[in-house]
Amino acid sequence: xxxxxxxxKLALLAALAAAVAFGATDVQSAVNPIGPQSGKIxxxxxxxxxxxxxxxxxxxxxxxxxxxxPNRGFGQEPLEHTHQLSPETDRRTSRVxxxxxxxxxxxxxxxxxxSVGTGKGLSELGEQKNSLTIQVMGIQWWWQVMYxxxxxxxxxxxxxxxxxxxxxxxxxxxxSNDVIHSFWVPNLxxxxxxxxxxxxxxxxxxxxxxxxxxxxxEFCGLQHAHMIIYVVAESPDKFKAWYDRQLQPAAAPSDxxxxxxxxxxxxxxxxxxxxxxxxxxxxxxGPDLTHFGSRLGIAANTVPNTPGNLGGWIADPQxxxxxxxxxxxxxxxxxxxxxxxxxxSLK
Amino acid sequence: MCSRSRSSLLLAACLLVTSCQREKRDVRPxxxxxxxxxxxxxxxxxxxGGPINPQRAVTNPYNSSxxxxxxxxxxxxxxxxxxxxxxxxGVIGPPLxxxxxxxGGEPANxxxxxxxxxxxxxxxxxxxxPEYQIWQIVTYVRSMNGQQPTSATPTRPDTMExxxxxxxxxxxxxxx
Numbered sequence: 001x002x003x004x005x006x007x008x009k010l011a012l013l014a015a016l017a018a019a020v021a022f023g024a025t026d027v028q029s030a031v032n033p034i035g036p037q038s039g040k041i042x043x044x045x046x047x048x049x050x051x052x053x054x055x056x057x058x059x060x061x062x063x064x065x066x067x068x069x070p071n072r073g074f075g076q077e078p079l080e081h082t083h084q085l086s087p088e089t090d091r092r093t094s095r096v097x098x099x100x101x102x103x104x105x106x107x108x109x110x111x112x113x114x115s116v117g118t119g120k121g122l123s124e125l126g127e128q129k130n131s132l133t134i135q136v137m138g139i140q141w142w143w144q145v146m147y148x149x150x151x152x153x154x155x156x157x158x159x160x161x162x163x164x165x166x167x168x169x170x171x172x173x174x175x176s177n178d179v180i181h182s183f184w185v186p187n188l189x190x191x192x193x194x195x196x197x198x199x200x201x202x203x204x205x206x207x208x209x210x211x212x213x214x215x216x217x218e219f220c221g222l223q224h225a226h227m228i229i230y231v232v233a234e235s236p237d238k239f240k241a242w243y244d245r246q247l248q249p250a251a252a253p254s255d256x257x258x259x260x261x262x263x264x265x266x267x268x269x270x271x272x273x274x275x276x277x278x279x280x281x282x283x284x285x286g287p288d289l290t291h292f293g294s295r296l297g298i299a300a301n302t303v304p305n306t307p308g309n310l311g312g313w314i315a316d317p318q319x320x321x322x323x324x325x326x327x328x329x330x331x332x333x334x335x336x337x338x339x340x341x342x343x344x345s346l347k
Numbered sequence: 348m349c350s351r352s353r354s355s356l357l358l359a360a361c362l363l364v365t366s367c368q369r370e371k372r373d374v375r376p377x378x379x380x381x382x383x384x385x386x387x388x389x390x391x392x393x394x395x396g397g398p399i400n401p402q403r404a405v406t407n408p409y410n411s412s413x414x415x416x417x418x419x420x421x422x423x424x425x426x427x428x429x430x431x432x433x434x435x436x437g438v439i440g441p442p443l444x445x446x447x448x449x450x451g452g453e454p455a456n457x458x459x460x461x462x463x464x465x466x467x468x469x470x471x472x473x474x475x476x477p478e479y480q481i482w483q484i485v486t487y488v489r490s491m492n493g494q495q496p497t498s499a500t501p502t503r504p505d506t507m508e509x510x511x512x513x514x515x516x517x518x519x520x521x522x523x
Contacts (some may be wrong), residue, residue: 010481190488222374248389267474267475268475269475269476269477269480271475272425272426272475272476285425316375318375318376319375322374322375323372323374325421327476327477327480328375328376328377328378328476328479329477329478330378330379330380
């Protein structure tokens with residue numbers, strides 16, 4: 001029938017639109033997998049999508065068919081003076097119901113097997129050799145990232161972005177120091193909760209260089225929505241260069257403006273919460289700022305890292321991210337300019 | 348539905364609405380300094396050269412606010428008050444859960460103590476911490492010995508409490 005065909009076409013168009021919409025945000029998309037883990041999850045997703053989509057279409061066609069078929073059956077076939085169905089109709093109805101029930105059960109079993117199989121496949125991807133171990137701590141409302149090595153003198157601490165070498169398995173050790181958060185970079189893996197006083201692990205691997213976006217996926221308070229993390233996958237050489245740079249303490253400012261900026265930082269509340277290695281600032285409550293200038297974003301990537309955004313963030317953190325734990329400090333404009341210059345110089 | 352039951356339903360709904368008032372959170376405090384720094388409270392009527400400024404009445408803007416008590420608790424740890432005063436019991440510094448104050452226990456006194464420091468170890472924080480945060484710490488410190496209303500203080504501690512008896516004894520955010 002013409003309009004059944006039209007409905008089918010519409011359904012297909014809707015599916016296509018959905019696929020395009022997913023594809024449009026491919027830096028934060030579970031259907032654009034870039035590693036073996038997310039590949040398995042994406043396969044499972046597409047399997048569910050096509051199977052359930054087909055079932056939906058079959059059910060809709062059956063429903064439309066029953067609406068349009070000529071009126072016969074129950075109304076015309078009661079036995080004389082009773083409300084019972086004729087034996088033939090009864091048999092036919094039972095057959096249809098039994099067939100549909102069995103089919104449903106079989107389909108559900110297929111889905112369970114596919115889902116459990118994917119879970120098993122994912123767990124087999126863990127515990128790999130030559131891996132990198134990174135501890136990710138969820139804190140209201142940002143991410144602390146610590147590279148863990150057997151030698152603590154070459155451990156790097158940064159915030160809100162994880163750099164990983166392409167093709168190398170990475171073990172993330174996920175924990176929290178306040179409430180439950182959830183780590184979710186859809187291009188790499190599914191969600192894993194960060195739970196206080198407990199370590200969860202997740203294995204990821206990026207096979208394609210790029211910047212992938214993730215967000216906290218468990219409601220964790222006022223600024224849950226602005227708790228963003230970037231995973232920067234780069235070639236092993238570039239990663240090595242980045243890592244060596246991060247190991248360096250902050251360079252002493254030579255320029256008088258920068259020196260003034262450093263003084264402003266040390267003489268205000270900044271110093272109690274932020275660490276800048278190589279200086280007296282050793283606060284542990286907020287993100288480590290030793291190489292702040294090289295980061296992509298400010299305030300857990302709420303805004304891009306530009307001098308203008310940094311100025312706005314320092315002057316009034318509560319307008320960028322209401323409820324966050326950064327102190328609002330009364331700085332005069334003569335101090336603000338050197339401070340921004342100093343912080344942005346920490347490459 | 349008869350009109351009486353409808354109007355009683357309406358009344359119940361109105362009552363529900365009035366009970367849904369939420370405590371206001373001042374999440375965007377002004378960083379400007381309002382109190383006269385280090386001169387919020389008067390410890391003595393004696394002044395060299397006689398009185399200069401008329402005493403200004405300073406009040407704690409965050410009195411009996413649950414949100415600010417919890418912010419104060421966070422800052423108490425962040426700024427390491429806990430290092431000397433422990434969780435109120437005191438180690439290097441004097442305890443804060445007793446009703447005994449060396450330099451006065453009114454909000455303005457505690458504010459002054461934090462701002463300008465005290466002899467024998469208490470550092471001056473006035474130049475470093477924004478004023479609104481000092482008031483939040485003041486609010487928390489006073490909640491430690493039950494000087495904040497029970498409606499604003501948590502009924503149970505944030506830490507794991509293994510002895511249920513302690514929970515029953517808790518009044519006003521501090522163990523009795």
